[in-house]
Amino acid sequence: MIQSKKRWSISRPDDKLVSTFEKELSIPRVCAKVLVSRGFQTIQEANSFLHLTEENIHNPFLLNGMDHLVERVHRAIDRQERIMVYGDYDADGITSTTVMMKTLLSLGADVIFKIPNRFIDGYGPSERLFQEAFDEGVKLIITVDNGISGLKQIQFAKSLGMDVIVTDHHEPGEELPVADIIIHPGLEGTTYPFPHLAGVGVAFKVAHALTGEIPTELFYLVAIGTIADLVSLTDENRYFVQKGIKQMKRANSLAIEALANVSGVEISTINEESIGFMFGPRINAVGRLGEASPGVELFLTDEQTHALSIANMLNEKNKERQAIVKQITDEAVAMIEKENILAGPSVIVVGKNDWNPGVLGIVASKLVEKYYRPAIVLGIDEEKQLAKGSARSIEGFHMYKELAKNGDIIPHFGGHPMAAGMTFPLENLEEFKNRLQAQAKECLTDEQLIPVVLIDVPLEMHEITTEAIESLQKLAPFGMGFAKPVYCIEKVEVASVRKIGSAQNHVKMELKQDTSVLDAIGFGMGELADEISPTAKLSFIGDLQINEWNGLKKPQLMIQDVKTNDWQLFDIRGIRQVNRWLPMISLEKNIFVAFHEATISHFSTFIKEKIWQYTDVIEQQIKSDYVTLLDLPADETLLNKLLEYHDWSRIYAHFYAEDSTYFEGIPSRDQFKWYFSFLAKRKTFALKQHIHELSKQTGWSQNTINFMSKVFFELNFVRIDNGMLVLNDHLAKTDLSEAPAYKQRAKKIELEHKLLYAPYMELKQWFEERKAVQTVPEEEQVWI
Incomplete structure (x- = not known):
């Protein structure tokens, strides 16, 4: 058995509808399966999705307050009132600010922009910057990608005599700011048909309304902010991103050229x-x-050298950011492991003095990815006695709503169901933690804390072609709301597997199903090579890509997860060096079992874990997922009894035999006859003294001679006097097979044939027959 890392939820699209889509839309079956899995029911729906047009863009005046905004902004332009665009410091905020700046400048406005410093101003509107704007002669403030939660700050701006227009898309609170105009696609009572615009999407709507035409030259900015802010890539967002990507590929922006460089x-x-x-x-x-x-x-400059200079600076900042993220993530993980924060349904809340608040959202995302718990990461400012941080969530825990329940102790917060930011007094931290744990227990079950992967497309391998994979671009762009498909290939053979990479930490496989083969790569999955037994049928999920090498294109599966529910047999017989097979075994899931005391002594030098006598395993009821059978039992029934005790998902068969007799076999009757005649002629024979010469003369091994001597002794053909082998008088006629030594050797040879020297498939079948007995329902078992 190989356990998957996540719960698989596989969609099984209707075959008849898939075939209809395939035929009517002239698309490969893989594409048709994705569309049906995503809920498309008619050819018209699917065709509209595949062929977006300008008609997908909604009328900006469906946004409440847009007509008043147009009138107020044009009045400001006509009067040459100074306008300030007030943005945010993330990619959505930066592109939103750029869209608004380009639009107002094109209309001849006297306009400046300001973006808060997250270390000085925190998230959202800032009284400091509003005062600064007022001092610089600003009459009208237009917020982009923020403002809906800035109640106190916008009240302050109004008290100074400035007008304020809020354009935002973040979750609104119960109380709205006292702005002159609020443009928000998700406000209660709005007539706008699509509430999932990014901040830059809302800014684009404003630009559309102000100019009276679709500002197509700004699509690339909308695409960047929309993708970066992880909003739903459906409806008009999908159209924006499609057009924006095409625009970027035409290289008509110095900023894009510099970023690509x-x-x-x-x-x-x-x-x-x-x-x-x-x-x-x-x-x-x-x-x-x-x-x-x-x-x-970067987006406003029209000088190539300046654009490249800024892009290089951004690149260096990104490297610095990566190093800081790694350090904080490592420290946060150490705290979580030490404090056992993950006991029961919970929200991870970690914080430390001087953690850079600018990267805490990324750290929170990494913690969610690692632990699959809602995570809040806080930077502690001891001097100001404040905690400031970011949150990321999982399905089932609406982060914004859960934070809103604590508004009395976290006065400043904002965000979405899946992400948020906050600042609150440090003295409230413990109370905040306790409340969130209680809230988590109310809305999160243990099952919800196991990540689920939604699998759109179970495929047959013959459906996977380079043409089919290339055609999937017709479904792009992929993102929130229309995620990149996850493909599943079920119960296929692994024709070959090997570790790759300098550290041998990746795996490359060739999968086979009937006559079809497919290459598969698993990055960071090198351990899989040790977990796949011959003939195992495995199921894989992942992404499909095209691998091109020397002009040859081949489809390839990028493995994300793998599982099999079948038990597995690993054949480590004959590998005498323990250090060659021991690293293959997951020791925390395994027990080592021996049938002989001598085996325990032999292996204790190499294996530091406890080695169990098979009887102790049963008597002490020792359970484990895997078992390693170190040696052969003296009798087959002993192994049968052990296998009846527990249904192991993996069996590692070593079957060490110190004195194997399989290849020596049992001497023939002619050999026994010759040896008996030899003894009869001499009457007495000093076996111990002359066995070497006899072995050399006959070509028999000393073990064979000793064995025949023992058989004669047990049948009373000979006796031992003073170390001499002496032929007895009056011998009774007895079959050789009656001797206990003969019976024991025959049984041992048979057991070695079945277990030690049988081909893998025969050994697997031997175990299958015994495991099948374990799985017979109790009512069908026959008791004697």
Whole structure:
């Protein structure tokens, strides 16, 4: 058995509907399976999804307050009132600020921008920056990607005499700010049909309304912010990202060229993964470690040298950020392990003095990935007696709503169901922890704390072709709300497996199903090579990619998880060096069993774990997942009795035999006859003294001669007098097979044939027959 790391939830799309989609839409069966698994029921629905048009963009004036916003902004432009765009320090906030700045500048506005410093101002609106703006002559503030939770700060701005327009997409609280206008797609009572815009999507809507036409030249900015902020890639977000990626591939932006240069991305290959894993982290890095304004400057500059200079700075900041994240993550994991925070359904809350608040969200994400618990990571400021941090969540724990229940002790917070930020007095930390643990126990079950992987597409291997994989790009972009498909191949053979990489920590396999073969790679899964027994049928989940080498294209599965429910037999017979097979065994799940005391003595030098006598295993009821059978029993029934006791999922068969007799066999009757005649002629024979000469003369081993001598002794053909073998008088006619030594040797040879020298498949069948007895339902068992 190989246990999967996650719970697999496999969608089984309707075959008839899949075939209809395949035929009517002229798409490979793999694509059709994905669409049906994702809930598409009609050709029209699927066709609309595959062929997005400008009609997918909703009218911006469906957003409540948009007409008032247009009137107020144009009035400010006409009067040359100074406008401030107030953004946020992440990639969504930076692109939102850029969209608004480009739009207002194109309209001739007197406009500046400010982005809070997370170390000085924290998240959201800042009284310090609002005062600064007022002093610089600002009459109108437009927030982008923030503001909905800045009640006190926006009240302050209003008290100074400035007008405030809030554009945001974050979860609104029970009370809204006293802004002049609020543009938010998710407010209660709104008529806007799509509530899942990113902050940059809302800014784009404002730009559309202000200019009177779709600002298509800004699609690339919307794509970056939308992907980076992990909002749903459905509806018009999907269209924005599709168009934005195409725009970036045309290399019409100095910022994109510079980002691609420093991150090693080919412009022609840009996709949602390039943006999410290469561009996004670099744009985010400046705001995580200091001032975020260079991110906006990168997108506003029209000088190539300046763009590349800023991109290089972002790249260096990202490297610095990575090092800080690793350090804090390591410290957080050490705290969690030491304090046993994971006992029962819980929220992880960890904090430390001087942890950089700019990277705590990333650390929280890594903790969620490692432990699958909601995680809050806090930077402690002892001087100010404040705790400031970020939260990431899992399905079933609505982070924003759960934080909102604690508004009396965490006065400043904001976010989404899956992510949030907060600042609160340090004296409330223990109370905050206790409340969250109680809340978690109310809404999270033990089952919910085991991660689930949703598998869209169970495939037959013959369906996996390079053409099918290439066609999957028709379904892109993938992301939140329309995740990249997870593919499943069930119960296939592993034709070959080997460890690869300098540290041998990766695995490469060739999978086989009927006549189809498929390459598979598992990064960081090198241990799998030791866990796959011959003939095992395994199920895999993962991503499908195309491996191109020397012009040859081949499909390839990137393994994410693997399992088999079948028990496995590992054949380590004949490997005399213990250090060659011992590392293959997961010691914490295994017990070593011996049938002979001498075996325990022999192996105790090499094996530091306890070696159990088979009788002790049964009498003391020792259970384990795996068992290693170190030696052969004296009798087959002893092994049968052990196997009846427990149903091990893995059996490692070593079957060490110090004095194997299989290849010597039992001497023939002619050999016995010759030896008897030899003794009869001499009457007496000094066996111990002359056995070497006899062995040399006959070509028989000394073991064979001793064995025949013992058989004669047991049958009373000879006796031993003063060390001499003496032939007895008056011999009774007795069959050789009546001698106990003869019977024992015959039994041992038969056992060695079945267990020690049988081919793998015969040995597997031998165990299968005995394990089958274990699985017979009790009502079907026959008791004698």
